[in-house]
Amino acid sequence: MNHDDATCREMLERISAYLDGDLDERSCRDVRRHCRDCPACATLLANLERTVGLCREAGAKPLPESVREQARAHVRDLLRRAERRR
Amino acid sequence: VTRARISRTVAAVTKSPDVHLSKERGSGSAGYEDLVRKAAGGDDASMETLLVRAQETAYRFSLLVCGHVEDAEDVMQDALLKTYRHVRRIRKPGAFRTWLYSTVRNACLMKRRRRAGEPKQLLSLDGTDGTGREDPRGPSPVDMEDAGKTPDELMMDAWIGARLRRALAALSPAHRTVVVLREMEGLSTREVAAVTGISEANVKTRLHRARVQLKRALETS
Numbered sequence: 001m002n003h004d005d006a007t008c009r010e011m012l013e014r015i016s017a018y019l020d021g022d023l024d025e026r027s028c029r030d031v032r033r034h035c036r037d038c039p040a041c042a043t044l045l046a047n048l049e050r051t052v053g054l055c056r057e058a059g060a061k062p063l064p065e066s067v068r069e070q071a072r073a074h075v076r077d078l079l080r081r082a083e084r085r086r
Numbered sequence: 087v088t089r090a091r092i093s094r095t096v097a098a099v100t101k102s103p104d105v106h107l108s109k110e111r112g113s114g115s116a117g118y119e120d121l122v123r124k125a126a127g128g129d130d131a132s133m134e135t136l137l138v139r140a141q142e143t144a145y146r147f148s149l150l151v152c153g154h155v156e157d158a159e160d161v162m163q164d165a166l167l168k169t170y171r172h173v174r175r176i177r178k179p180g181a182f183r184t185w186l187y188s189t190v191r192n193a194c195l196m197k198r199r200r201r202a203g204e205p206k207q208l209l210s211l212d213g214t215d216g217t218g219r220e221d222p223r224g225p226s227p228v229d230m231e232d233a234g235k236t237p238d239e240l241m242m243d244a245w246i247g248a249r250l251r252r253a254l255a256a257l258s259p260a261h262r263t264v265v266v267l268r269e270m271e272g273l274s275t276r277e278v279a280a281v282t283g284i285s286e287a288n289v290k291t292r293l294h295r296a297r298v299q300l301k302r303a304l305e306t307s
Contacts, residue, residue: 016294020275044301051301052269058246059270063142070159071141074166075134082170 007034011041019049118186122179133173140169143271144190148197150246150266153255155238157197164193187267187281198259253303261296268293 017023018031035042124132144165148158242251267278279286
């Protein structure tokens with residue numbers, strides 16, 4: 001990407017806001033128009049979208065069953081002790 | 087080939103209107119709020135579910151940000167006790183989620199400070215697993231592939247994949263924290279600001295930089 005290009009620099013600054021849906025309709029149109037004419041920014045946008053998607057996919061993965069069972073055992077133990085104190 | 091790939095990318099980016107990435111994911115703070123309200127009201131099943139969920143949150147955050155299984159287990163237990171005490175006298179169930187992440191983040195910071203003076207990795211010097219025992223069959227293919235990885239890394243690789251684990255590790259703790267909270271845990275910008283103690287504008291700036299760095303790290307890994 002030619003970062004000397006003011007439009008590309010501006011695009012880079014707005015790209016996360018675009019991905020998060022934080023831009024108004026007019027700004028969104030500007031971003032899309034710029035990406036139609038600038039393959040480098042279009043590639044950057046697509047790659048960032050993939051990066052964020054990968055994180056969100058990983059974040060949705062459940063923890064290993066051994067950890068979840070450990071958590072359940074801790075709770076059972078805590079509540080049993082609390083019950084005895086009552 | 088490159089031109090064709092770029093054309094496809096451009097088409098993919100420009101054809102879709104403003105779908106973007108969903109702002110809020112998972113059950114969010116509303117899911118926690120309902121659970122907290124019921125647990126505080128004496129519903130045992132809700133309390134049990136809440137305590138399990140809080141521990142899982144603590145474990146995930148700690149492992150993703152700090153990368154140590156042992157610390158994650160300690161932070162998980164700490165979150166259990168603190169949540170149990172906090173929920174029984176809670177005044178604002180809606181603020182529970184940010185309270186939990188703030189508590190967990192503080193516990194992780196304490197762990198990190200304690201580790202600051204320790205060596206980066208505890209390595210065996212004699213080719214054993216540290217107990218003095220050696221496998222008489224020699225290293226398995228998995229052992230060969232995973233040679234040099236710590237147990238913490240092996241655990242994380244099995245969970246989120248080696249590529250993402252390495253890319254996250256390449257970020258600074260501050261950037262990693264924002265990525266984990268926003269992208270992986272699904273907190274809103276406002277919640278991330280409340281947990282980290284920085285302004286929403288700074289969260290956005292930090293998140294953008296972290297995304298770009300993460301993208302680069304993924305490309306080079």
